Amino acid sequence: MLSYSLYAEVVLPLPLPRVFSYAVPEEFVSKLQFGIRVEVPFGKNKRYSALVVDLSDKAPEGYKVKPIINILDDEPIIYPVQYQFWKWIANYYFSTVGEVMNAALPAYLKLSGETNILLSPLFHDNFEHLSEKEYLIASALKNREEFSIDEARKILNQKTVMPIIKKMLDEKVIYLHETLKEKYKPKKVLCVRYAEPYLSDSSKLAQAFELTKSAPKQTETLLAFAQLSKTKSDIRKQELYKMANSSAASLNGLVKKGILEIYDKNISRIESYDEDLAQAHPLTQQQTGALQEINTIFQEKNTVLLHGVTSSGKTRVYIEKIWEAISNGGQVLYILPEIALTSQIIGRLRQIFGDEIVVYHSRLNNNERVEVWQQVLAGKPIVLSARSGVFLPFQNLKLLIVDEEHDSSFKQFDPAPRYHGRDAGLVLAGLFKAKSILGTATPSLETFLNAKNKKYGLVKMPDRVGNILMPEIVLVDLKKEAKERKLQSHFSSVLLDAIKNTLEQKQQVILFQNRRGYSPTLTCNACGWFSECKNCDVGLTYHKYTDNLRCHYCGFQQKLPHACPTCGTQPLTLTGFGTQKIEEELKIYFPEAKTGRMDYDTTGGKTGFEKIINAFDAREIEILVGTQMVTKGLDFDNVGLVGIMSADQLLYFPDFRAAERAFQQMTQVSGRAGRKKKQGKVIIQAFQSTHPVISDVINGHFIEFAQRELAERKAFDYPPYSRLIRLTIKHRQYQQVESGAKLVAHILNRSVQGKVIGPAWHSIPRLRNQYQMTILIKLSRKKGILAHTRSILDHAIVSLKSQKGLSGVRVNVDVDTY
Template identity: 55%
Template sequence: MSEATYHIPVTETFVNVILPLATPKPYTYHVPEELIPEVKFGLRVEVQFGKQKRYSGLIIEVHQNAPEGHRTKPIIGIVDDAPLINERQLKLWNWLAGYYGCTLGEIMHAALPANLKLASETILSLSPLYDGDFVHLEDKEYLIAEALTIQDELSIEEVRDIIGTKTVYPLIRAMLEKRIIYLKEDIKEKYKPKSVACVKLAEPYASDRKQLNAAFDKLTRSERQTEALMAYIQLEKQQDYIRRQDIYKKVNADSSVLKAMEKKGVFELYDREVSRLGSYEEETVDAAELSEQQSDAIERSKTLFEKQDVVLLHGVTGSGKTRVYVELIREALERGEQVLYLLPEIALTTQITDRLQQIFGDDIAVYHSRLNNNERVEMWNAVLQDKPIVLGARSALFLPFSNLGLIVVDEEHDRSYKQHDPSPRYNGRDAAIVLAQLHGAKVLLGTATPSVETYHNVLKKKYGLVAMPERFGGIQMPEILVVDLKNEQKKRQLQSHFSSVLIAELKGALERGEQAILFQNRRGFSPTYRCSTCGWHAECVHCDVSLTYHKYFKQLKCHYCGYQTALPKNCPACGSTGLILKGFGTEKIEDELKIYLPTAKIARMDFDTVRSKHAHAQIINDFEEKRIDILVGTQMVTKGLDFENVGIVGVLSADQLLQFPDFRASERAFQLMVQVSGRAGRKHKRGKVIIQAFNTASPVLKEVFQNDFPTFINRELRERNDFLYPPFVRLIRITLKHKKPELLNDAAKLYAKLLKTALGSWVIGPAVPYISRVRGYYLLDFLIKLERDAKKIRFAKDTVLNSIDEMQRAEGFSGVRVNVDVDPF
């Protein structure tokens, strides 16, 4: 009997792939047989989506289940050698998508650096760092590099044509890593490698140290040059390379000394490229002795962490919270864990980074939105390789941590932790707590002014509490004066926007050699340009807001869409020349302060002055080194900055903070005023805070004046409970947008019907928001207010999303944009 031949049926392999698009769910592709051994979770694959476009998507599942209802396309190629993400990251992404009502594709788009999201539309350019040496390139790399020397840019489709293969993403990834090519958007950022000015011994002294005596002989006529060579020899024993700055500090010399030594052939001056992730080359320094309060806070935190995962460190401004963070970070590192230190925004990273680098050296890396695409990829890879400490803004949550042990959320109350646009509209503080749960890590929330939600969790015993009620070193809390501007106006003592008290105190501070900070939460020169005859005022053509006058640019600008125009000389409505500027912003304060304090050196810190990557650090540095006497700023100046010579802090208009139409207005006003007050005094003496207001009867002002957080939080919680606002209920805000108001109204009627059929009285709206048109789009808001019940919240979210789909499927409404904001902040 002849032996039968059997064919074993081969089961097809499929992968579920996330694309950086707002698709409702991951897309399924089949895997060609030759690629089956290589596919695994977390790798990027090149795939086709739609008729023409190609993307690098992320594999999140490998399986043998053919999808029903559609034929699968094959993956074209595998981009990576090792996974880019891990399972815990995907769990965080799934939680974010479910909780905030968005898609995994939107999360992926927010999480991955641009260089890791290749697509058909990506444009490539030859790197400005590439030296033009084609000898060591592989054949396909050579073809692309040569083509880019002939034409400046290539699309991915053109790359595909040049090398004659469909699979090009792995090649592009390799060329990006070798810095042969850059994405076009990187070139716009004028990327330059980070370098430090260094010095080394010239030949023959570098290779033959016996000849150093001859070098000293050359320098006998210059004592300073001899000292510089001795300093170099000493530093060489401690460091891998010597910065010119090290020599300058050591012998109190300047660049002329080293240049003279270069001419004599003793030194060679060069620039050394270093990692853009930041490094601290000097010896790490130990911080000063812990205070008793700090020691108690550390021990109390550790005790609470044994039972609770989240602890609130409530310490007044200047109490030394950062040192508590440092000790807990140090202990986490000793356990071999990674640490994430979150700050609400990039503005805070400058001083904190310097402090932490002095203590932890190169163990710490900084991640935030101002890094260019290559810096972000470096950071991503550094965390994949277990970088011990990451300091960053909310986007640092998305980095691929593998062994996270501690998350510090500094200034946990700050609204900058909330992402507003685009989706995902997540809260970085809340997402950090979920991330910690996934890793079994602990979370330390630190602030002088806890958010109402966080303190409510403390009162419910959900979070632990560690209090630091005293300033470090026994320094008193600042003296606070509330100045009644109505009274000043009656007595004709008000000088423009400055009370007589504030001007007198500023003059006194300058005479004593102290510095001052003035806070006004509005940038520009003047927020309104009005006709005194007919009442017309300058409005944005795209948004329903007044245009703000910026004197420096001599332009009226919209702070929502960026529209700008010149000042009209006559009123467009009545032709009158009686046009006047009303109100004041930081630019006007800076300008007018020079009239009253002509000798003072005044600078401004707001969005207009810190747009470039290093501008913020430069302003802080100038203020620290006393090249600035008075710093005028928006809420940037309220956040975590520590200046030892600030004697006076002024809040120029408390009324603007208190009169905002939002249930959080009192909370934000209290937080801002307490935070800015904390900039006064600090290290050597008690400071003074002057708060100017027309309505001095506000209970919030009284609570700030008395530094009375317990009274504030009890009153605020009572009012929130009475009027049903968070933390006692949950809110979901849905905003519908369209350029045609009539169509928007019709869509809102249909959406209201769909929502109210399912959710009934939970739905409020539609209503016209405070600003009813932005960037040419008219807006209508719905608010869903419901009790804190997990099942009801899940049902409400599903209803919101399903109703959006149904509304957009109705004829004529497909173009209506919808934003869903869970827990609006």
């Protein structure tokens, strides 16, 4: 029996509640260290790349320890502080460290086993008894030695191959072998350099030119190379061809003569910044004052809320603090709620910081994500990212900036861990003892309360840059417009006149409607039928450009019926309106205007956002229609008018934060108007025109709104005065969901030190063919209660899984579900 002197604890990228111990073979002892990946066996025959998080000379007791198969890294890919952060995320958000690892690491750093097929040594080329498909696999293996099951599918041109594989295994024609496949591949280019002895002794180059006397093209190519090598160390083949106006034949001739050689060079996929750097604009008096206040607060506190109105110049303040952090050798994490914001911010920051900045978000491909990870690990000074940037391997984080800190996009909903990017970022900054700036024109109520209670510092920037006035906000009562028959479809006469005047002044218009598609409901007026998704309990939205009905939850699509499927009545009625319908109607009212749309349907692909934003910035689009994407901090200098098509849709939503979100979205989108030259105009259309939130938006009364809303939250014990946990219980069978939810609620009611509400059917009772019920748990914010609740909930889930018929019921836990 083998004995081992060292044992490693590793984390696997799986939803498992603990770490696992493996023995370290003697040949790996000197190489093994915290934070490197190792190849380990798991289960009967699976292999995974696991992360080493601890080393010990004591063997675990009670079970036989398997050895590590291989070491995958020379250097760590995370530091101890990252693992500490992962453990906090797992504990606070009721997930596992394996789930956090799975969310944190780029896909190409998480390797899982691939099953390969090999010919058995017991098979002696006896093909006679094989079927046609078995023969195809066996003969392919004779030529290739081994291949994956996916490749077997391609060879047979069919999806189901396991019955054939199993039969060949039984007949000992083949055997299976589990391997771990490295997915990340560095990008390589072919470069040219001098071969020896010319590389180390330039005095011998005259001899090289002697060798090319009879080949003029080779001489020209060599001269071109000599010229390029004076200024560049790595010269690409294509550069040389272009400089010498030559072909591959000339270069190959020089290679054969031993003068030049071709080699592979790894290059970054991350685009570099080659333009001249610019100086940041001089600080305004307000920005200078804000910086002084921030610096004073940072002497006592680590977090500041920078509450500045839209277009007050908060980004310029961030730039000054970024310079300060990186000048002292620190790293900066600048997180934004969505990729929609990054293209404009990237442009501004790169003009100042050049290649010191790197961008990380979900639209990078898997290879690019690995390269960003490696750059941050090596100490890249500035990272601009969406919420996932909190997982990057910083080694010296000095400053965290959370721009638009109020935005709901910072919250991860599925899959676990269901973390909040802003809150997790603050914990990460705390681990580094770094400073944090939370910037916004419309603070979230929890952040505002923390500032009010002196937990955070508060710095205000109440004026726009250049003393531009805040936009004039006009409220249009749609009930009155309809009564006076001035309402044309979904446009009031006031809005249509304002659009016309704005276009005549050569200014641009933004129209905000927080619903994509053409129309959300297709109904039959005769029998009441309406279009519904076959997989979810939601209506299908009509999309005119594809002329189909589509579910915005599961992606199901179907053709538009010409008659009612129930009673045969024609025609069917489309009710409600989305961004597509607004865009179409604009072409009727303003046929000469160039319109564009910015929603989920038009921003697909890596550069979808950027193309629309650049087109609007270049004034190729005069009227931009958009969903909540247009509310998020975009900076355009020629927007004269913003129209909010339906304030009622924002306000009357079944969520305790509906009023807060409505105030934020209306204020933010209003801030897109009149940012640079002159006062802009905002038109809010609403049927409930006397709603107090609309009045607060018009008057810019954030403090009054926040105080009223906080008083209501306190009276009904809602966040930020309590902690809210939502449990979602799911299963394909209705009865199992109901039984499982009642069992979990019963256990919680007995032991939880808080209020348990439910179970109740979810607002969407069936989603992607899974029935779902919810349970809400309200807890006080006292220390220790969250950990106590987790232990009770873990017990409830174990009890649920042990019940006959309920083992397949899933329980999703969402802490701070807002």
